[in-house]
Amino acid sequence: xxxxxxxxxxxxxxxxxxxxxxxxxxxxxxxxxxxxxxxxxxxxxxxxxxxxxxxxxxxxxxxxxxxxxxxxxxxxxxxxxxxxxxxxxxxxxxxxxxxxxxxxxxxxxxxxxxxxxxxxxxxxxxxxxxxxxxxxxxxxxxxxxxxxxxxxxxxxxxxxxxxxxxxxxxxxxxxxxxxxxxxxxxxxxxxxxxxxxxxxxxxxxxxxxxxxxxxxxxxxxxxxxxxxxxxxxxxxxxxxxxxxxxxxxxxxxxxxxxxxxxxxxxxxxxxxxxxxxxxxxxxxxxxxxxxxxxxxxxxx
Numbered sequence: 142x143x144x145x146x147x148x149x150x151x152x153x154x155x156x157x158x159x160x161x162x163x164x165x166x167x168x169x170x171x172x173x174x175x176x177x178x179x180x181x182x183x184x185x186x187x188x189x190x191x192x193x194x195x196x197x198x199x200x201x202x203x204x205x206x207x208x209x210x211x212x213x214x215x216x217x218x219x220x221x222x223x224x225x226x227x228x229x230x231x232x233x234x235x236x237x238x239x240x241x242x243x244x245x246x247x248x249x250x251x252x253x254x255x256x257x258x259x260x261x262x263x264x265x266x267x268x269x270x271x272x273x274x275x276x277x278x279x280x281x282x283x284x285x286x287x288x289x290x291x292x293x294x295x296x297x298x299x300x301x302x303x304x305x306x307x308x309x310x311x312x313x314x315x316x317x318x319x320x321x322x323x324x325x326x327x328x329x330x331x332x333x334x335x336x337x338x339x340x341x342x343x344x345x346x347x348x349x350x351x352x353x354x355x356x357x358x359x360x361x362x363x364x365x366x367x368x369x370x371x372x373x374x375x376x377x378x379x380x381x382x383x384x385x386x387x388x389x390x391x392x393x394x395x396x397x398x399x400x401x402x403x404x405x406x407x408x409x410x411x412x413x414x415x416x417x418x419x420x421x422x423x424x425x426x427x428x429x430x431x432x433x434x435x436x437x438x439x440x441x
Contacts, residue, residue: 143436144397144400144429144436145205145400146178146180146401146402146422146436147179147207147401147402148404148421149182149183149185149404150174150182151185151405152377152412152414153169153173154170154185154186154409155370156185157253157370158367161370161410162409162414165409167198170185171199171201171202171204173414173415174202177418177419179403179422180205181205182206182207183206183207183208183209183404184206184209185209188209190233195233196236196237199237205237206239207241207400207402208240208243209230209234209239211244212245213227213246213248214246215248215275216248216249217248219274223274227278230242234287235287239287240288240399241344241345242282242287243290243292243319244289244291244292245291246271246275246297250296250297251296251366252296252366253367254365255367255368258363258364259360259369260360260363262298262300263298265307268308268310269311271311272310272316275311275312276312276316279291279312279315280313283315289316289317290318290344291308292318292319292324292347293308293318293319295324295327301328301330302329305328309339309342317341317344317345318339319344319345319346320335321349322346322347322349322350322383322385323347323349323405326383332388333391336388336395336397337394343397344399345402347404348401348421349376349377350378350379350380350383350385350421351374351375351383352373352376352382353381355369355374358372359372359374370406371408373408373411376405376412377420377421378405378424379424380417380420385425386431389425389428389429389432392432393429393434397434401425403421405421
């Protein structure tokens with residue numbers, strides 16, 4: 142089974158906090174991603190949304206479009222309304238040859254609000270309704286030939302281990318996961334256990350590392366998710382406390398095939414994105430190889 146390594150542009154240009162990387166040209170992001178050795182990149186807010194333009198742009202850097210975040214609002218609208226709303230995003234991914242649809246429920250989400258403490262996580266009151274709606278959306282996306290990969294995320298309704306277990310119980314198997322190691326660790330979700338216990342749900346993987354002491358201070362002082370990003374609660378694989386060898390072994394055990402994406406939102410003025418991306422890719426390639434995961438050769 143083959144894995145492919147990609148990167149998120151969030152380390153260069155942060156869509157949740159646009160002032161981070163505001164002066165960084167998109168061409169710089171793409172050139173760095175190519176030269177570091179990634180095969181693909183996820184969609185960012187500054188990317189063109191016309192397939193012909195985007196295809197030509199990424200071709201210049203020999204990069205595939207992996208996929209990109211889509212915000213669902215199924216706590217406030219029907220599955221039918223959501224399916225209608227996601228059409229332009231889905232059509233772009235299809236036109237670009239992407240095979241993964243990354244989604245997260247953003248009704249009442251606080252991760253983009255710097256004035257709201259991260260401790261004030263929103264909650265779901267009707268799991269049955271939410272699960273039925275999300276499953277219908279995932280069934281539709283799957284019927285279009287794409288993996289539906291739900292992204293658990295700090296500051297949203299799916300953050301903790303309890304949230305994840307309730308989520309799995311409420312949804313059908315068409316609802317897969319984006320396993321995000323950083324959000325899992327800080328939400329007290331065991332990513333390795335999640336992978337091994339629910340292999341059929343593992344559709345996509347985001348790898349970022351954490352600085353636990355920073356997160357502890359953010360929660361203790363009742364600061365926001367974005368305050369945590371600025372303070373450095375996330376970093377790239379190889380620079381924090383997560384054992385990625387265990388993650389890669391779990392992925393190998395379930396015969397995972399698909400994208401593994403280096404992602405670490407930090408302040409690019411303090412953490413050079415290219416330097417950290419290089420470390421992240423080196424770390425994951427080493428651990429993946431040791432675990433017996435087969436990947437495409439690094440571009441020279």
